[in-house]
Amino acid sequence: MKYTYYPGCSVSATANLYQESIDSVLPGLGIELEELDDWNCCGATAYMSVRELLSFAISARNLALAEKYHRDMVTPCSACYLVLNKTNRYCEEYPDIRKKVGQALEAGGLNYSGNIKVRHLLDVVVNDVEKEKIAGTVKKDLSALKVAPYYGCQIVRPEIGLDDPDDPQIMDELIRSVGATCVDYSMKTKCCGASLMGTDEKKALHLCKEILADAERNEAHCIITVCPLCQMNLDIYQSKVNSLFGTKFRIPVIYFTQLIGLAQGKSMKELGLGRLGVKISGEMKKIIEGA
């Protein structure tokens, strides 16, 4: 199975550990990614709220570039997934947006026809790869490992239709298919504050505190997520949450691809797990090494 790969800016920079785990895990699952050449930033949700039309044009450029591959485009990042899908949808529903975006792209010698489907990496791993295939690659027994699936608020938006907006199960299934235990995590779709962390840190920290508190209450050893921004907010700022609210959270926040890697017996280093804000230690470390 071959897809056009749209990495997005965070995966190639701050969240390169996500990329490392993708590179090490996906080939084993038969997923081949060919990076979209000359891709540009998708504008993310922030820019969309400032200059919508310009943001559509920028993200449509990627879609136009992807047309020559004639196949689905996959992105690991929730923000890119949301923005690229929204571009396709708005161009289809609002002819004048499409016309203006078309004019903009023509200036760059490109043509946007909107026939490229944009999918999230999680969707491809869970829906395109048979469960048995994933289970087949598992070498370590992680049944003792309790994992909290954190979807974030972007990939389960109703209009995209990837999964049930209130009670998604797609990542819960993945956890079970790699043999780990999935906890009943009520906060799985609550917002982590995203870019609010930069503008009103106190509010964002409060949101992150709730997400971490529910994980701790369910005795989860770690939280897995699909979005570089959620991972950063929950992992890097965990110490700030502790100092602000007096909590003592020590919950590692890793990517779902890293969990698969761990189950496949890959080394922490190879999966980029060495560079986490909250290191893997204590009981979780014992389980992983002991399995």
Added chain:
Amino acid sequence: MKLKAGIYWGAGCGGCDVAVLDVHEKILLVAEKMDLLFWPIALDFKYDDVRAMDDGEFDIVLYNGAVRNSENEEIAHLLRQKSKVMVALGACAHLGGLIGMANFHTKEDLLKRVYVDSESTVNEEGTLPQEYWEEAGIPLELPRLYGTVKTLDQVVDVDYYIPGCPPVPEQIVNALVAVWDGNLPPKGSVIGAGSRTLCDECSRTKEEKEITEFKRTSEVITDPEKCLLEQGLLCLGPVTREGCGSRCINSNVPCRGCYGPLEGVPDQGIRMLSALASVLEPKEEEAIDELISQIPDPLRTLHRFSVAASILRRKKI
């Protein structure tokens, strides 16, 4: 005293005349009871012989073939004048038959197609047959080709109709027997056929109809037990008078409607259109249109034998 009978061949294929011969040995019964005084295909009598007869001298005249040119019409009038009972024999005289299909075209198109465009013809100058021509002082005449094919009863008053293409030989004999026995149904009725449609005679099992697809005979191996319409074949049995013995249906081919409609049905083709459309399964417009598009040429299939007798009679040019 022997009855005087005459058979004429108008615009038709001659199949009806052959049908008369097909009565085999019963022709002797006919010959015993009747003197055939006029039968251009079989006996050498001339028009003038008929003109010389008294009015109403023929006890019965069987006129087969439609009225397609001036000669057909002239002789139709002549025979009407000379006969007591005039019978329209066969689908062409009764409904216009296959000849009637010409009503979907203009006279000019037909002549051009036959005498100029037909594949095996070389006719650069495009010469067409003329009604009147003199060659070396000798007048040559051809009857005038009409622009519209007419049924016999659109030209003369017809006493009875024997339907079918061709009519079943026995039915012709039954009709003749009925004439010389004198017990004839009211004037203008169809004889030599049933009073119900083919479904009555047809032995296939019939269930409630709901058509989801149309097929052509070549596309389906039909179940000999089941009604053909229910198998997606456009069978005109429900709208066609019985009497032919289901010759087509019994050989797994849908009825084409040659025996014509029942009493009180003014237009066979449009009546079948109404019945057929009513039992199409889809309810939305697009799905209905898609289903209808599966019939290659609905109007000419429904009006194969009866366009000349339909309400509109011909294509509006």
Added chain:
Amino acid sequence: MSFEPKIVGFLCNWCSYTGADLAGTARIKYSPNIRSIRVMCSGRIEPTFIMKALYEGADGVLIAGCHPGDCHYQEGNYKALRRYRMLKKVLPDYGIDPGRIRLEWVAASEGEKFANVVDDFTEEIRNLGPLGIKEGLDEMMKDDVIPHHASGGEKGGDDNEA
């Protein structure tokens, strides 16, 4: 003066005829080119009626029934729709523009819609011009007679205008 088309309407008793009456009670004016015949259900309207109307001199035929789902007899209008679609398919073979027949769903409360449909349809038929099936037929068959020289020369085709 401009051609005044003659339109025959077949209205179903429960919805479209009542709707037409409502246009009356509301005194909504519309073109007088339509003459309507009341039937109990649009399912009662046979294509034969439509052909008969076209033959007798109608330039356009309007069929009106209840909106799908509202039929007083539950499904009559679906049959009307199916017959209408098939008739529309075959009319061109008769040399008749399918635009000359039109099916409209008119509810008992849609007096205004009925008036608009009649006006709109009248204009449409006015553009299509007169149909004149009967005259056309007589015109077409005018020269279908026995030619004067066919039988012995003097007796001509003109005296047997049967």
Added chain:
Amino acid sequence: MSVRIGVYLCHCGANIAGKVDIDAVADFARGLENVTLVKDYKFMCSDPGQALIQKDLENKLVDRVVVASCSPLMHENTFRKTVERGGLNPYLFTMTNIREQCSWVHIDSDRTTEKAKDLVAASVRRAFLLEPLTKKEVPINPRTLVIGGGIAGIQAALDLAEAGKEVVLVEKEPSIGGHMAKFDKTFPTLDCSACILTPRMVSVGQHSNIELMSYAEVEDVGGYVGNFNIRVRKKARYVDSELCNGCGACWSKCPSSRVPRKGNVHEKLSLGPTTSIYMPFMQAVPAIPVIDRDTCLYFKNDSGACGICAKECERGAIKYDMTDEIVEFEVGNIIIAAGFKTFDPAKVKRYGYGRFDNVMTALEFEVMNCASGSTGGNILMADGSEPKSIGIVHCVGSRDSHYNEHCSRVCCMYSLKYAHLIKEKTDAEVYQFYIDMRCFGKGYEEFYDRLLSEDVRFVRGKVAEISKVPVTETEEGKLVVSVEDTLLGTVRRIPLDMVVLSTGLEGSETLPEIAKLCSVSVGKDGFLIEKHPKLGPVSTATDGVFVVGGCQSPKDIPDTVAQASAASSAVLSMITREKIEIEAATSEVDEDKCSGCKLCNTLCPYQAVKFDEEKEVSVVNEALCKGCGTCVAGCPSGAISAKHYEDRQIFAEIEGIFSGGL
């Protein structure tokens, strides 16, 4: 004897004469074939106008009548009666609409007069071909079938039985009583539901005119108004109703249970005994237990392992080998009182029903409040402790474009009732989350005011989510309701011990099937469609079939009882008439022409034209036929004719329109 047609033109004051030249039309009509008399009058529908026609008929001047005036929908019946009084068959008369579809709607009077002439010519030609018809009459069977034994069915059955008419009441549950039997109190009077319902149930059980078939379902409805033949399947109870006296020995010793053993208080809620052989509730009518096959040990994989109830029963009433019983009978009318079902809140994932304990539906809360219920009427949490704070969420599944758009009318009131019960039985805080308080009935608003004074906390806002995630200590272990309080303008998080979801009302599961059997239709909202929402709320488009109560639309008990009595009075009026006139203008098959192609059978939604196996032709059942004519237009052999709307009559009208008076 030739036909003599009389044409009567109406001026209708200036309504017609103002635009149509009546005299011109009259002269024109005199010239029409077979027209022997033409008259015009200012108001044909007035008594003197009608007298004109009646006198001409009595003097035998005419034997067909054409009235050119207003729409037949207006006065066709009036003039039919006039013609009948004149001694002529009422169907030898036809109307020409030269007002609503002529004088009122056109501007140019010449062209309007031309149109009037064409229409009169059409009517005259139609009149020439009219045939006399007689209205058929069909006897009405005085027995009535009532489907559904809730309060609606009970009320209708009692009304009819009290009037001395036989009733068959079919109820699919083991006992009648419907939803009302599950209530503790009823709003707004707080009457004890059992106290006001049980007497009526008992009188149904004992009434000589009511044959009660409980634990039974209607399987087939054939025939037509006045003569429906019904087939009912009486499911096997495994208890012989003749022998059993309801002593209870059997369920007192029954070892297995029909409610989950280890479940918490809310999961084990039930009214009657929880054993596998059980009585639905103590005041059940008929007071006969029934065996729940799924949990009964005897029937479990047919082991026959147990048999205790049979041993315990001195009267030998327990019979394991009982089988379903099929009963067939005839009735004249059918009253459908199939009731409603409540919305399944599990669909609204955000409310956590089925995922969190202590989130319960309204019906479960009702059962918990019943004194004869498993909690003895005490309001308890799932773990059995007493709740300190309870929330009641309105409009769950109602007034919501994702689920049901309709308002279920009763939830606001029963929610108020719950608040009162909670305040009365416990000292818990009560929150009501509502969009609008709809207290429309008699005494309803007063009940609402009373609750306001019992310091129930009303929060106007639609509840967004119920979650278990505490943010503050006070939310620890609680159900946290997050709701936007539209009056305060803020989003609030309210921690509660228990939440009751006031679920809306929907048509019951069996409704679509019952609708199909009785050939009535189900609307988009899932309820049965009445003949007319305002003027025919309990009758339906199918004569002889009535709909009452929750199956027609959500309603409270007073409206349900009112509808039940309305339907029973309509049925009584049919029964007392003993006969019912059947539409005369139905279809008719000419059996000499019909060739049995069965094409027409598919076309009739009323199954009025059916293939007759002996005659091998299709036959029209005149009583079922509504006269729509769809089969007539579809019959390929032209064997079916539509009386009063025959093909030749319509052809004549078409020819008349274009005859221009020739």
